[in-house]
Amino acid sequence: MAGNNRKKGSSQKKTNQKNNAKSSAKKRVKKTAPKTKKTPVHKKRQRVAKKMPAPKGSYKVFTVLIFLFFTIYLCGYIWVFLNRPSIPVEQVTYGSIENASSLKGLIVREEYVVTSDRTGMPVYNFSENEKVPKGETICIIRDEETSAVIEQKIDNIDKDILKGLQKRSDLSVFQEDVSRVENNISQLISTYNGKFMSENIMDIASLKNQIASEMNQRTEIWLTENIEGISNLSEEKNQYQQQLADSISTIKAEKSGLISFQIDGQEDVLTPENLDMIEQKQVSTQITPKYLSKTGAVEQNEVMFKIVTNNKWYIVSYLPPEVVSGWEEGQTKYLYATINEEEKRFTMSIDSLSINEKEARVVFSATQDILSVIGLRNISFRIQSTSLEGIKIPNNAIIEKTVLKIPINCIIQNAGEQGVYKIVNGKTEFIPLQLIRYSAVEGFGYVVQDFSNLKVGDMVSQGTEQQDGSYAIGENAGSYTINDVETMKGVFVGNSSIAKFTAITVIGQNEEYTIVNPGSSSYELQAYDIIVSDAKNIGENQTLY
Numbered sequence: 001m002a003g004n005n006r007k008k009g010s011s012q013k014k015t016n017q018k019n020n021a022k023s024s025a026k027k028r029v030k031k032t033a034p035k036t037k038k039t040p041v042h043k044k045r046q047r048v049a050k051k052m053p054a055p056k057g058s059y060k061v062f063t064v065l066i067f068l069f070f071t072i073y074l075c076g077y078i079w080v081f082l083n084r085p086s087i088p089v090e091q092v093t094y095g096s097i098e099n100a101s102s103l104k105g106l107i108v109r110e111e112y113v114v115t116s117d118r119t120g121m122p123v124y125n126f127s128e129n130e131k132v133p134k135g136e137t138i139c140i141i142r143d144e145e146t147s148a149v150i151e152q153k154i155d156n157i158d159k160d161i162l163k164g165l166q167k168r169s170d171l172s173v174f175q176e177d178v179s180r181v182e183n184n185i186s187q188l189i190s191t192y193n194g195k196f197m198s199e200n201i202m203d204i205a206s207l208k209n210q211i212a213s214e215m216n217q218r219t220e221i222w223l224t225e226n227i228e229g230i231s232n233l234s235e236e237k238n239q240y241q242q243q244l245a246d247s248i249s250t251i252k253a254e255k256s257g258l259i260s261f262q263i264d265g266q267e268d269v270l271t272p273e274n275l276d277m278i279e280q281k282q283v284s285t286q287i288t289p290k291y292l293s294k295t296g297a298v299e300q301n302e303v304m305f306k307i308v309t310n311n312k313w314y315i316v317s318y319l320p321p322e323v324v325s326g327w328e329e330g331q332t333k334y335l336y337a338t339i340n341e342e343e344k345r346f347t348m349s350i351d352s353l354s355i356n357e358k359e360a361r362v363v364f365s366a367t368q369d370i371l372s373v374i375g376l377r378n379i380s381f382r383i384q385s386t387s388l389e390g391i392k393i394p395n396n397a398i399i400e401k402t403v404l405k406i407p408i409n410c411i412i413q414n415a416g417e418q419g420v421y422k423i424v425n426g427k428t429e430f431i432p433l434q435l436i437r438y439s440a441v442e443g444f445g446y447v448v449q450d451f452s453n454l455k456v457g458d459m460v461s462q463g464t465e466q467q468d469g470s471y472a473i474g475e476n477a478g479s480y481t482i483n484d485v486e487t488m489k490g491v492f493v494g495n496s497s498i499a500k501f502t503a504i505t506v507i508g509q510n511e512e513y514t515i516v517n518p519g520s521s522s523y524e525l526q527a528y529d530i531i532v533s534d535a536k537n538i539g540e541n542q543t544l545y
Contacts, residue, residue, distance in 0.1 A: 087538055088532070088534065088537075089531065090394075090533050091529070091531075092391050092527060092529055094391060094392065094527055095513070096388060096390075096392070097392065097510050097515055098510075102511050103317055103319055103380070103383065104284065104317065105364070105380075106316045107314070108278070108313065108314040109272075109313045109314075110272055110309050111306050112254075112255070113268070113303050113304075113305070113306045114303070114305055115303050116141055116301065116302050117301075119298065119299050119300050120142050120143045120248075121298075122140070122141050122142075122294070124138065125139060127259075129258055129260060131257075132258070134256040135253060137251070141248065141249040141251065141298065158237070181217055185214045185215070253307060255309045256309070260306050261292040261294065262290070262291055262375030263305075264288065264290065267306055275314060280361075283316060287378055289376070292304065308370065308374055311368070312367050313366060313373060315365075315381075316362075316363050317361075318361055319359065319361075320509075321355055321360050322508075324355060324360040327353055329351070329353050332348070333349075334346070334383075335381040335383060336383075337379055337381040339372050339373070346366055347366060348365065349365050350362060350364060389515065390507050391518050391526075392514075393513065393514055393525075396536070397532060397533055397534065397535055398489055398504070399489070399490060399535035401449075401488055401501055402487055403446045403485065403486055403487070403488050404447050404454065404456065405484040406420065406446070406482060407445075408438070409463050409465065410461065410462055411438075413470050413471075419432040421460060421473055422453075422459070422460055428461055431453050436488070436501055437503050438521070438523055449485065461473050491504060491525060493531055494532060499539070499542045501540055502529075503523070504525050
């Protein structure tokens with residue numbers, strides 16, 4: 001029984017397992033069948049979603065716009081960068097220069113100009129730089145049209161007279177005198193032949209003049225005889241000679257001296273009598289002489305030449321005070337200059353010397369080498385050839401500024417800044433200052449004049465000195481009106497990329513560089529500072545880079 005029951009149970013269990021398996025299979029069939037039908041529909045919906053182009057197209061347009069924006073911005077920045085003003089800078093260091101005292105002067109001579117008294121063609125008897133005695137005929141001025149006709153008539157008369165006299169020369173009572181003159185002419189020719197054979201032709205003009213003189217003497221001897229026909233010709237010749245004299249002017253030297261055809265128009269202005277009246281701007285002005293032609297026609301009252309009447313000449317110059325340190329009137333100085341590409345040394349005496357804070361006025365004089373400067377008015381020269389050392393900067397970096405001179409008791413510290421309290425309509429306003437120099441010894445600070453903030457005529461408050469040496473404004477503070485200005489030389493320093501004017505103290509200078517005193521404070525130029533190479537290319541507080 002029990003065995004039967006186990007069989008039944010086992011059989012029933014198997015039956016149940018089969019039924020469960022079938023049921024599971026049916027369930028799996030039921031679950032998968034709908035999925036196979038729905039899958040195509042689901043895939044079709046996904047494909048429709050993927051084909052929507054709108055979001056992807058908008059992203060591309062946005063990306064392109066952003067790219068174009070940055071491209072245009074970058075191109076604009078590059079264009080501005082490439083076209084920005086070129087402001088070259090350099091770092092200053094210690095250096096030295098030779099011939100530091102390269103200076104300028106104005107030459108003054110004792111001279112006078114000569115003008116033409118008529119229109120015509122001048123014929124000169126003297127050349128450039130020749131010595132002319134007083135009363136000597138320097139030139140004649142001919143009326144070409146009139147004188148040429150008269151001279152031709154005189155020449156024809158001379159020929160007629162000569163022919164008539166030669167026909168009866170053997171009957172003349174002055175035959176011996178005539179023969180003597182002709183022998184002199186022959187001897188002159190023989191004497192000069194030897195000179196010409198040795199290729200010395202410098203005496204041709206002298207021979208010509210001597211022969212002409214002998215021939216004129218012979219003619220005068222012949223004319224002494226009262227011969228009918230010839231006397232009439234002689235009278236006619238005298239009449240023409242008088243007419244010729246009326247058509248010719250003679251220019252003679254009023255004073256002896258050296259003749260020169262180099263004229264600058266300042267001969268009557270820059271004279272030894274006016275030395276004390278010559279100003280610095282005249283010394284700085286470039287004057288170019290004009291060389292007058294000796295072969296061209298002249299008009300009435302036209303300048304023809306000048307005569308330098310004294311070997312003594314002068315140089316007027318304005319020099320830095322440090323250059324003339326230790327100088328005295330009467331001392332001898334050697335001035336070096338390049339004249340016509342030749343180095344010259346002039347021995348000069350100090351005629352007069354006057355010195356102030358900004359400059360020294362010196363008048364040099366010399367009695368030699370007048371021919372070297374007879375045509376010059378401006379001269380560049382050097383006084384010493386010693387080496388000067390200091391901070392070396394290019395001359396183009398230097399600029400002059402007008403600065404205000406402010407008492408140090410008016411310069412107040414406020415919130416870490418130096419400035420002044422400006423009084424406007426009874427109220428005070430703090431104005432920050434960018435000092436370029438501060439001297440407790442002098443008792444002044446210096447600042448570049450800024451018409452928008454602080455200028456001459458403004459009123460500022462006076463402070464009271466504190467224990468730490470600074471100044472503060474009290475209740476009953478006094479006032480000070482700014483009325484003192486100075487001109488200072490300086491450079492633009494750009495250590496912080498902003499151009500800042502900094503004053504300098506010049507030791508010496510040549511044509512290209514200046515040596516300045518190295519500063520000991522933050523207000524002064526120091527070694528290894530960055531400066532603008534050319535001060536004309538920048539302004540105050542301008543950005544360098």
